[in-house]
Amino acid sequence: MGRWDDDESRVRVRPNPRGSRPRTKDRPKHEDAVIGMVTGVDRGRWTVLVDGRPITAMRARELHRTSIVVGDRVALVGDTSGDEGSLARIVRIEERTTFLRRTADDTDPVERAIVANADQLAIVTALADPVPRPRMVDRCLLAAYDAGLDPLLVLTKADLASPGPFLAGYAGLDLPHVVTEVTDDGVIDGLAQVHAALADRTTVLVGHSGVGKSTLVNALVPQADRAIGAVNAVTGRGRHTSTSAIALPLEGGGWVIDTPGVRSFGLAHVDPDSFIDHFPDLAEGTRDCPRGCTHDEPECALDAWVADGHAGPAGAARLESLRRLLRSRSGTVEDQED
Numbered sequence: 001m002g003r004w005d006d007d008e009s010r011v012r013v014r015p016n017p018r019g020s021r022p023r024t025k026d027r028p029k030h031e032d033a034v035i036g037m038v039t040g041v042d043r044g045r046w047t048v049l050v051d052g053r054p055i056t057a058m059r060a061r062e063l064h065r066t067s068i069v070v071g072d073r074v075a076l077v078g079d080t081s082g083d084e085g086s087l088a089r090i091v092r093i094e095e096r097t098t099f100l101r102r103t104a105d106d107t108d109p110v111e112r113a114i115v116a117n118a119d120q121l122a123i124v125t126a127l128a129d130p131v132p133r134p135r136m137v138d139r140c141l142l143a144a145y146d147a148g149l150d151p152l153l154v155l156t157k158a159d160l161a162s163p164g165p166f167l168a169g170y171a172g173l174d175l176p177h178v179v180t181e182v183t184d185d186g187v188i189d190g191l192a193q194v195h196a197a198l199a200d201r202t203t204v205l206v207g208h209s210g211v212g213k214s215t216l217v218n219a220l221v222p223q224a225d226r227a228i229g230a231v232n233a234v235t236g237r238g239r240h241t242s243t244s245a246i247a248l249p250l251e252g253g254g255w256v257i258d259t260p261g262v263r264s265f266g267l268a269h270v271d272p273d274s275f276i277d278h279f280p281d282l283a284e285g286t287r288d289c290p291r292g293c294t295h296d297e298p299e300c301a302l303d304a305w306v307a308d309g310h311a312g313p314a315g316a317a318r319l320e321s322l323r324r325l326l327r328s329r330s331g332t333v334e335d336q337e338d
Ligand SMILES: Nc1nc2c(ncn2[C@@H]2O[C@H](COP(=O)(O)OP(=O)(O)OP(=O)(O)O)[C@@H](O)[C@H]2O)c(=O)[nH]1
Pocket: 156, 157, 158, 159, 160, 180, 181, 182, 207, 208, 209, 210, 211, 212, 213, 214, 215, 216
Protein backbone atom coordinates (compact mmCIF):
# COMPACT_ATOMS: atom_id res chain seq x y z
CA MET A 1 0.00 0.00 0.00
CA GLY A 2 1.13 3.50 -0.67
CA ARG A 3 1.66 6.27 1.77
CA TRP A 4 -1.23 7.78 3.62
CA ASP A 5 -2.25 11.30 4.09
CA ASP A 6 -3.33 12.14 7.54
CA ASP A 7 -5.75 14.88 6.77
CA GLU A 8 -8.74 12.87 7.91
CA SER A 9 -10.40 12.46 11.23
CA ARG A 10 -9.10 9.63 13.32
CA VAL A 11 -11.33 7.52 15.43
CA ARG A 12 -10.58 4.63 17.68
CA VAL A 13 -11.98 1.22 16.89
CA ARG A 14 -15.24 0.71 18.65
CA PRO A 15 -16.72 -2.63 19.59
CA ASN A 16 -19.63 -2.17 17.20
CA PRO A 17 -18.24 -2.74 13.70
CA ARG A 18 -20.92 -0.60 12.10
CA GLY A 19 -19.97 1.97 14.73
CA SER A 20 -22.09 4.93 13.74
CA ARG A 21 -24.24 5.43 16.78
CA PRO A 22 -25.60 8.94 16.89
CA ARG A 23 -25.32 11.01 19.98
CA THR A 24 -28.87 11.55 21.00
CA LYS A 25 -28.54 12.50 24.61
CA ASP A 26 -28.28 16.24 24.06
CA ARG A 27 -31.00 16.42 21.45
CA PRO A 28 -33.60 18.43 23.41
CA LYS A 29 -31.10 21.17 24.15
CA HIS A 30 -30.87 22.35 20.56
CA GLU A 31 -34.37 22.54 19.20
CA ASP A 32 -33.53 25.65 17.21
CA ALA A 33 -30.67 23.95 15.39
CA VAL A 34 -30.61 23.84 11.60
CA ILE A 35 -29.60 20.69 9.77
CA GLY A 36 -27.06 20.64 6.98
CA MET A 37 -24.70 18.35 5.16
CA VAL A 38 -20.95 18.44 5.62
CA THR A 39 -19.29 19.01 2.25
CA GLY A 40 -15.73 19.67 3.33
CA VAL A 41 -13.41 19.41 6.31
CA ASP A 42 -10.19 21.24 6.80
CA ARG A 43 -8.12 21.83 9.90
CA GLY A 44 -10.85 21.80 12.47
CA ARG A 45 -13.34 23.69 10.32
CA TRP A 46 -16.27 22.09 8.60
CA THR A 47 -18.17 23.43 5.61
CA VAL A 48 -21.85 22.63 6.04
CA LEU A 49 -24.38 23.22 3.32
CA VAL A 50 -27.78 24.42 4.55
CA ASP A 51 -30.37 25.16 1.86
CA GLY A 52 -27.57 25.61 -0.65
CA ARG A 53 -25.73 28.03 1.62
CA PRO A 54 -22.22 27.08 2.76
CA ILE A 55 -21.68 27.68 6.44
CA THR A 56 -18.40 27.41 8.26
CA ALA A 57 -18.64 25.60 11.54
CA MET A 58 -16.60 24.30 14.40
CA ARG A 59 -17.30 21.28 16.54
CA ALA A 60 -19.04 22.00 19.81
CA ARG A 61 -17.07 21.12 22.87
CA GLU A 62 -19.59 18.53 23.99
CA LEU A 63 -18.82 16.43 20.94
CA HIS A 64 -15.25 16.09 22.19
CA ARG A 65 -13.22 14.41 19.48
CA THR A 66 -16.13 12.72 17.75
CA SER A 67 -15.26 12.47 14.10
CA ILE A 68 -17.42 14.48 11.74
CA VAL A 69 -16.86 13.65 8.10
CA VAL A 70 -18.00 14.68 4.65
CA GLY A 71 -21.53 13.47 4.06
CA ASP A 72 -22.51 13.75 7.71
CA ARG A 73 -25.82 15.41 8.44
CA VAL A 74 -25.23 17.74 11.35
CA ALA A 75 -27.19 20.15 13.54
CA LEU A 76 -25.86 23.70 13.72
CA VAL A 77 -26.42 26.45 16.24
CA GLY A 78 -24.94 29.91 16.69
CA ASP A 79 -24.24 32.12 13.69
CA THR A 80 -25.64 30.12 10.79
CA SER A 81 -25.77 33.12 8.43
CA GLY A 82 -22.86 31.87 6.40
CA ASP A 83 -21.60 35.46 6.24
CA GLU A 84 -17.91 35.99 5.80
CA GLY A 85 -16.12 35.46 9.08
CA SER A 86 -19.13 33.83 10.71
CA LEU A 87 -18.71 30.60 12.61
CA ALA A 88 -21.48 28.19 13.57
CA ARG A 89 -21.26 25.28 16.01
CA ILE A 90 -21.96 21.65 15.22
CA VAL A 91 -23.84 20.27 18.19
CA ARG A 92 -25.09 16.95 16.88
CA ILE A 93 -24.46 14.35 14.23
CA GLU A 94 -27.51 12.70 12.77
CA GLU A 95 -27.61 8.93 12.52
CA ARG A 96 -25.53 7.66 9.62
CA THR A 97 -26.94 5.34 7.01
CA THR A 98 -23.47 4.20 5.94
CA PHE A 99 -19.95 4.88 7.10
CA LEU A 100 -16.92 4.37 4.89
CA ARG A 101 -13.63 4.09 6.69
CA ARG A 102 -10.25 2.51 6.47
CA THR A 103 -7.15 1.81 8.45
CA ALA A 104 -3.63 2.71 7.37
CA ASP A 105 -2.88 -0.93 6.74
CA ASP A 106 -4.50 -4.25 7.39
CA THR A 107 -3.31 -4.64 10.95
CA ASP A 108 -3.37 -1.04 12.19
CA PRO A 109 -6.25 -0.57 14.64
CA VAL A 110 -6.54 3.19 14.15
CA GLU A 111 -9.45 3.96 11.88
CA ARG A 112 -9.74 6.89 9.55
CA ALA A 113 -13.29 7.88 8.86
CA ILE A 114 -13.70 8.86 5.23
CA VAL A 115 -17.31 9.56 4.29
CA ALA A 116 -20.73 9.17 5.89
CA ASN A 117 -24.08 8.50 4.23
CA ALA A 118 -22.74 7.66 0.78
CA ASP A 119 -24.54 4.91 -1.08
CA GLN A 120 -22.12 4.11 -3.88
CA LEU A 121 -18.37 3.61 -4.20
CA ALA A 122 -17.01 4.30 -7.66
CA ILE A 123 -13.69 2.55 -8.12
CA VAL A 124 -11.91 4.46 -10.86
CA THR A 125 -9.44 2.26 -12.70
CA ALA A 126 -7.55 2.99 -15.90
CA LEU A 127 -7.55 0.18 -18.42
CA ALA A 128 -3.93 1.07 -19.18
CA ASP A 129 -1.35 3.63 -18.10
CA PRO A 130 -1.36 2.79 -15.22
CA VAL A 131 -2.31 -0.88 -15.64
CA PRO A 132 -5.33 -2.01 -13.68
CA ARG A 133 -4.70 -3.64 -10.32
CA PRO A 134 -7.31 -6.30 -9.71
CA ARG A 135 -6.21 -6.91 -6.13
CA MET A 136 -6.59 -3.26 -5.36
CA VAL A 137 -10.06 -3.38 -6.91
CA ASP A 138 -10.94 -6.43 -4.81
CA ARG A 139 -9.83 -4.59 -1.72
CA CYS A 140 -12.02 -1.61 -2.61
CA LEU A 141 -14.94 -3.91 -3.31
CA LEU A 142 -14.56 -5.48 0.10
CA ALA A 143 -14.46 -2.05 1.75
CA ALA A 144 -17.56 -1.00 -0.19
CA TYR A 145 -19.58 -4.07 0.72
CA ASP A 146 -18.49 -3.80 4.33
CA ALA A 147 -19.55 -0.16 4.55
CA GLY A 148 -22.90 -0.84 2.89
CA LEU A 149 -22.10 0.94 -0.37
CA ASP A 150 -22.90 -0.38 -3.83
CA PRO A 151 -19.77 -0.71 -5.93
CA LEU A 152 -19.43 0.79 -9.39
CA LEU A 153 -16.43 0.22 -11.62
CA VAL A 154 -15.44 3.23 -13.68
CA LEU A 155 -12.98 2.06 -16.31
CA THR A 156 -11.11 4.94 -17.92
CA LYS A 157 -8.73 5.24 -20.88
CA ALA A 158 -10.61 2.79 -23.07
CA ASP A 159 -8.78 4.43 -25.98
CA LEU A 160 -5.63 2.69 -24.73
CA ALA A 161 -7.00 -0.78 -23.95
CA SER A 162 -10.24 -2.68 -24.27
CA PRO A 163 -12.23 -3.35 -21.08
CA GLY A 164 -12.92 -6.98 -22.04
CA PRO A 165 -9.96 -8.72 -20.38
CA PHE A 166 -10.26 -6.77 -17.16
CA LEU A 167 -14.01 -7.32 -16.91
CA ALA A 168 -13.55 -11.04 -17.55
CA GLY A 169 -11.90 -11.16 -14.13
CA TYR A 170 -15.22 -10.16 -12.61
CA ALA A 171 -17.53 -12.22 -14.79
CA GLY A 172 -18.85 -14.09 -11.75
CA LEU A 173 -19.81 -10.90 -9.96
CA ASP A 174 -21.84 -9.03 -12.53
CA LEU A 175 -20.47 -5.73 -11.31
CA PRO A 176 -22.05 -2.55 -12.58
CA HIS A 177 -19.51 -0.72 -14.67
CA VAL A 178 -19.08 2.19 -17.03
CA VAL A 179 -16.32 2.71 -19.56
CA THR A 180 -14.89 6.09 -20.55
CA GLU A 181 -12.28 7.51 -22.84
CA VAL A 182 -11.12 10.98 -23.66
CA THR A 183 -11.40 11.52 -27.40
CA ASP A 184 -9.08 13.56 -29.58
CA ASP A 185 -11.25 16.65 -29.22
CA GLY A 186 -11.12 16.39 -25.45
CA VAL A 187 -14.67 15.09 -25.00
CA ILE A 188 -15.20 12.17 -22.64
CA ASP A 189 -16.95 9.28 -24.35
CA GLY A 190 -19.15 7.48 -21.85
CA LEU A 191 -19.74 10.52 -19.69
CA ALA A 192 -23.51 10.24 -20.16
CA GLN A 193 -23.37 6.69 -18.79
CA VAL A 194 -21.36 7.88 -15.82
CA HIS A 195 -23.93 10.61 -15.20
CA ALA A 196 -26.71 8.06 -15.36
CA ALA A 197 -24.94 5.79 -12.88
CA LEU A 198 -24.43 8.66 -10.44
CA ALA A 199 -27.78 10.41 -10.77
CA ASP A 200 -29.50 11.05 -7.44
CA ARG A 201 -26.93 9.02 -5.57
CA THR A 202 -24.11 9.96 -3.24
CA THR A 203 -21.04 8.44 -4.80
CA VAL A 204 -17.54 8.30 -3.38
CA LEU A 205 -14.82 8.25 -6.03
CA VAL A 206 -11.59 6.43 -5.25
CA GLY A 207 -8.66 5.67 -7.49
CA HIS A 208 -4.93 5.60 -7.78
CA SER A 209 -2.95 8.54 -9.03
CA GLY A 210 -3.06 8.97 -12.77
CA VAL A 211 -6.18 6.91 -13.48
CA GLY A 212 -8.05 9.99 -14.70
CA LYS A 213 -10.17 10.69 -11.65
CA SER A 214 -9.64 14.46 -11.74
CA THR A 215 -10.42 14.53 -15.44
CA LEU A 216 -13.67 12.79 -14.64
CA VAL A 217 -14.60 14.96 -11.66
CA ASN A 218 -13.98 18.13 -13.65
CA ALA A 219 -16.21 16.87 -16.44
CA LEU A 220 -18.94 15.72 -14.07
CA VAL A 221 -18.98 18.91 -12.03
CA PRO A 222 -17.84 21.76 -14.28
CA GLN A 223 -18.72 24.21 -11.55
CA ALA A 224 -16.44 22.30 -9.15
CA ASP A 225 -14.12 25.24 -8.77
CA ARG A 226 -16.93 27.42 -7.57
CA ALA A 227 -18.17 24.78 -5.18
CA ILE A 228 -14.64 24.38 -3.91
CA GLY A 229 -14.33 28.15 -3.69
CA ALA A 230 -16.70 28.02 -0.77
CA VAL A 231 -14.26 25.86 1.08
CA ASN A 232 -11.33 28.03 0.11
CA ALA A 233 -13.01 31.14 1.41
CA VAL A 234 -13.10 29.40 4.75
CA THR A 235 -9.66 27.96 4.92
CA GLY A 236 -7.69 30.09 2.53
CA ARG A 237 -6.41 26.88 1.02
CA GLY A 238 -6.88 25.67 -2.52
CA ARG A 239 -8.16 22.34 -3.57
CA HIS A 240 -4.81 20.99 -4.59
CA THR A 241 -3.30 21.53 -1.20
CA SER A 242 -6.08 19.65 0.52
CA THR A 243 -6.14 15.89 0.74
CA SER A 244 -9.43 15.49 2.54
CA ALA A 245 -12.67 14.48 0.91
CA ILE A 246 -14.98 17.01 -0.68
CA ALA A 247 -18.61 16.69 -1.74
CA LEU A 248 -19.60 18.26 -5.05
CA PRO A 249 -23.21 18.60 -6.16
CA LEU A 250 -24.24 17.04 -9.47
CA GLU A 251 -26.39 19.26 -11.60
CA GLY A 252 -29.27 16.82 -12.00
CA GLY A 253 -29.22 15.75 -8.35
CA GLY A 254 -26.87 13.62 -6.33
CA TRP A 255 -23.37 14.11 -5.04
CA VAL A 256 -19.89 13.17 -6.07
CA ILE A 257 -17.42 12.88 -3.23
CA ASP A 258 -13.83 13.14 -4.31
CA THR A 259 -11.22 11.65 -2.02
CA PRO A 260 -7.82 12.94 -3.12
CA GLY A 261 -6.00 11.48 -0.14
CA VAL A 262 -7.43 7.98 -0.35
CA ARG A 263 -5.58 5.53 -2.57
CA SER A 264 -6.51 2.30 -0.89
CA PHE A 265 -8.24 0.74 2.06
CA GLY A 266 -6.60 -0.90 5.02
CA LEU A 267 -9.04 -3.47 6.33
CA ALA A 268 -8.04 -3.90 9.96
CA HIS A 269 -11.56 -2.83 10.99
CA VAL A 270 -13.24 -5.56 8.97
CA ASP A 271 -13.84 -8.94 10.62
CA PRO A 272 -11.88 -11.53 8.59
CA ASP A 273 -14.76 -14.00 9.01
CA SER A 274 -16.89 -11.63 6.96
CA PHE A 275 -14.47 -11.39 4.03
CA ILE A 276 -16.08 -14.35 2.28
CA ASP A 277 -19.50 -12.65 2.42
CA HIS A 278 -17.97 -9.81 0.43
CA PHE A 279 -16.94 -12.24 -2.31
CA PRO A 280 -20.49 -13.14 -3.36
CA ASP A 281 -19.21 -15.06 -6.37
CA LEU A 282 -17.39 -17.46 -4.02
CA ALA A 283 -19.60 -17.51 -0.93
CA GLU A 284 -21.80 -20.33 -2.17
CA GLY A 285 -18.78 -22.60 -2.52
CA THR A 286 -18.22 -22.71 1.24
CA ARG A 287 -21.12 -25.06 1.95
CA ASP A 288 -18.83 -28.07 2.27
CA CYS A 289 -16.18 -26.28 4.29
CA PRO A 290 -15.37 -27.67 7.73
CA ARG A 291 -16.87 -25.77 10.65
CA GLY A 292 -14.99 -22.57 11.36
CA CYS A 293 -13.08 -22.79 8.09
CA THR A 294 -10.93 -19.73 7.56
CA HIS A 295 -11.05 -20.40 3.78
CA ASP A 296 -7.29 -20.28 3.79
CA GLU A 297 -6.52 -23.83 4.87
CA PRO A 298 -6.04 -27.17 3.11
CA GLU A 299 -9.50 -28.49 4.09
CA CYS A 300 -11.27 -25.51 2.55
CA ALA A 301 -13.91 -26.64 0.08
CA LEU A 302 -13.44 -23.61 -2.12
CA ASP A 303 -10.50 -25.10 -4.02
CA ALA A 304 -12.51 -28.03 -5.36
CA TRP A 305 -15.56 -25.88 -5.97
CA VAL A 306 -13.60 -23.33 -7.96
CA ALA A 307 -11.71 -26.10 -9.80
CA ASP A 308 -15.08 -27.51 -10.84
CA GLY A 309 -15.75 -24.25 -12.58
CA HIS A 310 -18.59 -23.04 -10.33
CA ALA A 311 -17.11 -19.57 -10.04
CA GLY A 312 -16.41 -19.32 -13.76
CA PRO A 313 -13.05 -18.80 -15.45
CA ALA A 314 -12.15 -15.98 -13.06
CA GLY A 315 -12.77 -18.16 -10.01
CA ALA A 316 -9.17 -19.17 -9.33
CA ALA A 317 -7.93 -15.59 -9.46
CA ARG A 318 -10.73 -14.42 -7.21
CA LEU A 319 -10.01 -17.16 -4.68
CA GLU A 320 -6.35 -16.23 -4.72
CA SER A 321 -7.34 -12.63 -4.18
CA LEU A 322 -9.55 -13.52 -1.22
CA ARG A 323 -6.70 -15.48 0.35
CA ARG A 324 -4.18 -12.73 -0.15
CA LEU A 325 -6.51 -10.32 1.58
CA LEU A 326 -7.05 -12.81 4.43
CA ARG A 327 -3.29 -13.29 4.86
CA SER A 328 -2.66 -9.60 4.76
CA ARG A 329 -5.43 -9.06 7.29
CA SER A 330 -3.98 -11.67 9.64
CA GLY A 331 -0.56 -10.09 9.33
CA THR A 332 1.15 -13.18 7.91
CA VAL A 333 2.06 -11.47 4.66
CA GLU A 334 2.07 -7.93 3.47
CA ASP A 335 -0.03 -7.34 0.40
CA GLN A 336 2.57 -5.99 -1.98
CA GLU A 337 0.21 -5.53 -4.87
CA ASP A 338 -1.54 -2.47 -3.60
N1 LIG B 1 -5.40 8.34 -23.06
C1 LIG B 1 -6.18 8.81 -22.09
N2 LIG B 1 -5.65 9.61 -21.15
C2 LIG B 1 -6.46 10.08 -20.17
C3 LIG B 1 -7.83 9.74 -20.11
N3 LIG B 1 -8.37 10.33 -19.01
C4 LIG B 1 -7.37 11.01 -18.43
N4 LIG B 1 -6.22 10.86 -19.12
C5 LIG B 1 -4.91 11.44 -18.80
O1 LIG B 1 -4.34 10.73 -17.73
C6 LIG B 1 -3.54 11.61 -16.92
C7 LIG B 1 -4.02 11.54 -15.47
O2 LIG B 1 -5.32 12.08 -15.40
P1 LIG B 1 -5.86 12.80 -14.07
O3 LIG B 1 -7.28 13.11 -14.30
O4 LIG B 1 -4.97 13.87 -13.64
O5 LIG B 1 -5.70 11.57 -13.09
P2 LIG B 1 -5.99 11.47 -11.54
O6 LIG B 1 -6.53 10.12 -11.33
O7 LIG B 1 -6.80 12.59 -11.06
O8 LIG B 1 -4.54 11.53 -10.95
P3 LIG B 1 -4.01 12.43 -9.75
O9 LIG B 1 -4.28 13.84 -10.17
O10 LIG B 1 -2.56 12.09 -9.68
O11 LIG B 1 -4.79 11.99 -8.56
C8 LIG B 1 -3.71 12.98 -17.54
O12 LIG B 1 -2.61 13.24 -18.36
C9 LIG B 1 -4.98 12.87 -18.36
O13 LIG B 1 -4.99 13.75 -19.45
C10 LIG B 1 -8.36 8.87 -21.14
O14 LIG B 1 -9.54 8.50 -21.16
N5 LIG B 1 -7.48 8.45 -22.08
